Amino acid sequence: MRAPAAASIQDQPLARRYESVRALSLALAAPLSDADATVQSMPDASPAKWHLAHTTWFFETFVLRDSVPGYRLHDERWPFLFNSYYEAEGRRHARDRRGMITRPTLDEVRAYRAHVDAAMAAALPTLGDDARAIVALGCHHEEQHQELLVTDILHLFSENPLEPALWPAARKVPVAMPGPVGWISPSGGIATIGHDGGAFAFDCEGPRHEVLLTPHAIADRTVTNGEWAAFIADGGYADARHWLSDGWAWVKAEGIAAPLYWEQRDGAWTRFGLDGRRPIDPAAPVTHVSFFEADAYASWAGARLPTEAEWEAAAQTHDANIGHFMDAAGPVEPRPATEGPAFFGDVWEWTGSAYRPYPGFRAAEGAVGEYNGKFMSGQFVLRGGSCATPRGHARASYRNFFYPHQRWQFTGVRLAKDL
Numbered sequence: 001m002r003a004p005a006a007a008s009i010q011d012q013p014l015a016r017r018y019e020s021v022r023a024l025s026l027a028l029a030a031p032l033s034d035a036d037a038t039v040q041s042m043p044d045a046s047p048a049k050w051h052l053a054h055t056t057w058f059f060e061t062f063v064l065r066d067s068v069p070g071y072r073l074h075d076e077r078w079p080f081l082f083n084s085y086y087e088a089e090g091r092r093h094a095r096d097r098r099g100m101i102t103r104p105t106l107d108e109v110r111a112y113r114a115h116v117d118a119a120m121a122a123a124l125p126t127l128g129d130d131a132r133a134i135v136a137l138g139c140h141h142e143e144q145h146q147e148l149l150v151t152d153i154l155h156l157f158s159e160n161p162l163e164p165a166l167w168p169a170a171r172k173v174p175v176a177m178p179g180p181v182g183w184i185s186p187s188g189g190i191a192t193i194g195h196d197g198g199a200f201a202f203d204c205e206g207p208r209h210e211v212l213l214t215p216h217a218i219a220d221r222t223v224t225n226g227e228w229a230a231f232i233a234d235g236g237y238a239d240a241r242h243w244l245s246d247g248w249a250w251v252k253a254e255g256i257a258a259p260l261y262w263e264q265r266d267g268a269w270t271r272f273g274l275d276g277r278r279p280i281d282p283a284a285p286v287t288h289v290s291f292f293e294a295d296a297y298a299s300w301a302g303a304r305l306p307t308e309a310e311w312e313a314a315a316q317t318h319d320a321n322i323g324h325f326m327d328a329a330g331p332v333e334p335r336p337a338t339e340g341p342a343f344f345g346d347v348w349e350w351t352g353s354a355y356r357p358y359p360g361f362r363a364a365e366g367a368v369g370e371y372n373g374k375f376m377s378g379q380f381v382l383r384g385g386s387c388a389t390p391r392g393h394a395r396a397s398y399r400n401f402f403y404p405h406q407r408w409q410f411t412g413v414r415l416a417k418d419l
Helices: 006-011 014-029 034-038 048-067 078-082 095-100 106-126 129-158 225-233 245-254 291-300 308-315
Strands: 189-193 209-213 216-219 262-265 268-273 276-279 348-354 380-383 400-402 416-418
Touching: 014 048, 014 106, 014 129, 034 048, 034 106, 048 078, 048 106, 048 129, 106 129, 129 268, 189 308, 209 308, 216 308, 225 268, 225 291, 245 291, 291 348, 308 348, 308 380
Parallel strands: none
Antiparallel strands: 189 209, 216 416, 262 268, 268 276, 348 380, 380 400
16 A cells, blocks of 8 residues: 555544445445355355455454554454455465354444444544554455445345345336447557555555557447347357457356356346346446456457556546446446446456556555555456445556456456557
8 A cells, every 4th residue: 555645644534434434334234134144155255244344354453453552352263254365464264165154143243343443433533644544545445345245245146046136226217329439549659657646545556657558549438238249149259269268268168158147038138236137238338247258359349458558548537536436335237338438437447458566566564565466466457446336446547456257346348449
């Protein structure tokens, strides 16, 4: 993490931000039963109960334990359960067996949160700048877990033959398909990307540096469900010419024939969402596709994926807060594509760039230095945020990253091409 300057830390209404972030997590989990919150549907996902406890463990460990004299852990056994990947914090429960943690119960985890929140409220007025910087990091960390909590519940409910809705919603009236993709043609040459250090950023967003952009164009919107259905109808999933070797092997081994959660029923494509099973909206952005699928679609469309530098250079002049993000607990779904440039919200956009450190990157000292740097291998960068990203969390320099086969997040596609 790159911490804000000390003066700005003290000026931030940090206590109010902490309270609002913590309240949203509880609101997202409010409709869940204890069983809903305990089950783990796959190794990549975590139970909702674990997300609620892990984000609490973060504040208890790195703020209360380390910066508040005399603080005693709520339960000395729980750090083993709720540490995620911090090697410096010692042994931890296996990630793929988090669904076996039937105890503590959901109510006991809520009580744990209340205990830590009360201790944090008492401690915040007296914390020094370094500890307050960790609180700011913890708030952004919890927002990341809020998105994971939502997408993990979606995956869990998709495994239930009843296909329950987390948030029932009225059926939507289809809107007209957007016009053909428009192309933005930025000038080539030297561009500057990366966070400028003026406010909060994760460590992987910097240092700010110059990059060379060759002449190119980038689409003014993301690919829609209707356009993806045309890719399927044209045999896109059965034509090896469009696929990377690893992607083609994945398609064949897993029997992939459509985006995650899509099914054909009565001859029409449907999708499963947090509002249950519905017909796909042809005008909405396609989502829940892997890097492999995104790259194959781009090949089929006679284009390519943008590099993260191209994406950021194009997005820097747009307001990140205007996009369609998660503002509160409630239905979460990408909205229909709109005319004109829109770089933020709805779906995370795959880029063609590997997740690697920027020139001059240095991980922070201590356990929090494990936050991003050690994952810079084998993954690809996504940009822009999604409908499940809390508003205010994304920015032009934000770098999300996943492995190329993963698609349970709200991941979509924006095209680019060389000029």
